[in-house]
Amino acid sequence: xxTSKRGExxxxxxxxxxxxxxxxxxxxxxxxxxxxxxxxxxxxxLLGPNGAGKTTAxxxxxxxxxxxxxxxxVGGHDLAAxxxxxxxxxxxxxxxxxxxxxxxxxxxxxLMANLHHLPKxxxxxxxxxxxxxxxxxxxxxxxxxxxxxxMKRRLDLAMTLVGDPRIIFLDEPxxxxxxxxxxxxxxxxxxxxxxGVTVFLTTQYLEEADELADRxxxxxxxxxxxxxxxxELKRLVPGGHIRLRFTDPATYRSAxxxxxxxxxxxxxxxxxxxxxxxxxxxxxxLDRLDSAGIEAEELTVHTPxxxxxxxxxxxxxxxxxxxxxxxx
Ligand code: ADP
Numbered sequence: 001x002x003t004s005k006r007g008e009x010x011x012x013x014x015x016x017x018x019x020x021x022x023x024x025x026x027x028x029x030x031x032x033x034x035x036x037x038x039x040x041x042x043x044x045x046l047l048g049p050n051g052a053g054k055t056t057a058x059x060x061x062x063x064x065x066x067x068x069x070x071x072x073x074v075g076g077h078d079l080a081a082x083x084x085x086x087x088x089x090x091x092x093x094x095x096x097x098x099x100x101x102x103x104x105x106x107x108x109x110x111l112m113a114n115l116h117h118l119p120k121x122x123x124x125x126x127x128x129x130x131x132x133x134x135x136x137x138x139x140x141x142x143x144x145x146x147x148x149x150x151m152k153r154r155l156d157l158a159m160t161l162v163g164d165p166r167i168i169f170l171d172e173p174x175x176x177x178x179x180x181x182x183x184x185x186x187x188x189x190x191x192x193x194x195x196g197v198t199v200f201l202t203t204q205y206l207e208e209a210d211e212l213a214d215r216x217x218x219x220x221x222x223x224x225x226x227x228x229x230x231x232e233l234k235r236l237v238p239g240g241h242i243r244l245r246f247t248d249p250a251t252y253r254s255a256x257x258x259x260x261x262x263x264x265x266x267x268x269x270x271x272x273x274x275x276x277x278x279x280x281x282x283x284x285x286l287d288r289l290d291s292a293g294i295e296a297e298e299l300t301v302h303t304p305x306x307x308x309x310x311x312x313x314x315x316x317x318x319x320x321x322x323x324x325x326x327x328x
Contacts, residue, residue, distance in 0.1 A: 014038040014073070015167050015198035016061060021070035023056055030056045032222030033069070038215070040166075043189070043199045045209035048219035049314060054202035057096070057219070058171045060198070062092040072196055075167055094171025094202075097152065098159055101145030105155050108144055108212045113164040125234050130158040136187065150181025157188065170201040174208060183237065186211055206306035216306075218313050225313040230306060241272045242285060244296040251294055258292035259285065296308035
């Protein structure tokens with residue numbers, strides 16, 4: 001569920017904007033001219049499979065590498081003209097983690113405070129506060145190399161927050177984490193947003209985008225294939241259906257004949273019937289089965305989710321051509 005608290009009435013200023021962002025590596029176009037507009041105080045998720053160009057986008061917007069083209073602004077600063085000002089406004093954590101495994105969590109934090117030129121005492125205070133907030137007090141005196149994946153991510157994020165950035169880039173913040181650590185990370189991200197921080201996150205996980213993001217952009221083939229709220233994206237695909245599973249092939253065949261507009265999965269002995277999810281439609285399907293004396297082994301109602309959207313947008317070749325299988 002979206003968690004940001006945007007100002008009522010007035011539109012928020014833009015935290016990140018990109019117009020015509022392009023990047024190629026040799027012959028390979030990674031970002032083929034994408035546009036992004038992220039209001040301050042919101043969570044934006046750039047969603048895409050491995051290799052889609054998510055990290056490239058984050059690296060460009062956080063000044064680590066340069067774009068080939070594009071009008072790019074972060075925190076109100078022009079990325080090309082004033083990358084220093086952008087750097088001062090943002091925090092970045094992700095696959096290119098800043099955590100040094102040879103020193104302790106606390107030393108990592110103090111190093112960060114030094115880099116931000118915080119006076120010694122203030123640095124110690126900030127480090128202690130953040131270690132507490134991220135549940136790292138017990139581990140603070142141990143070398144970071146001994147931390148679990150979840151702890152390293154938390155330390156990485158804590159280090160980013162030393163400079164109190166108002167815009168944070170999180171590159172795949174939960175990739176490789178177990179479900180518990182993932183939920184902890186989600187809680188942390190929500191608390192940042194509650195503090196008014198803008199979060200730009202990349203993820204391969206639809207559930208993560210659905211849980212956290214106000215707006216989601218699906219990156220595919222170097223382009224934004226679709227952009228909107230999770231609900232808007234779900235409306236793009238018709239995925240709602242009722243699925244009936246049978247164990248007896250003869251009953252399966254009779255059901256396929258009794259029902260109109262079904263998609264057959266002969267091997268699985270399953271039938272899918274498109275539906276708007278209403279009780280009326282469900283009753284009418286059950287009535288038809290009843291009057292034909294057919295009983296399904298299992299009935300499930302499937303409402304469209306981000307998975308449907310994602311697969312529809314990113315792999316049209318994978319969507320089976322259902323026209324031939326549809327019995328009318
Ligand atoms: P994602 O973060 O979505 O997994 P990346 O942005 O890391 O994707 O990579 C996108 C594409 O760009 C991949 O095909 C990757 O191999 C390529 N790529 C990334 N960095 C470089 C580089 N420095 N040189 C050449 N190709 C690169």
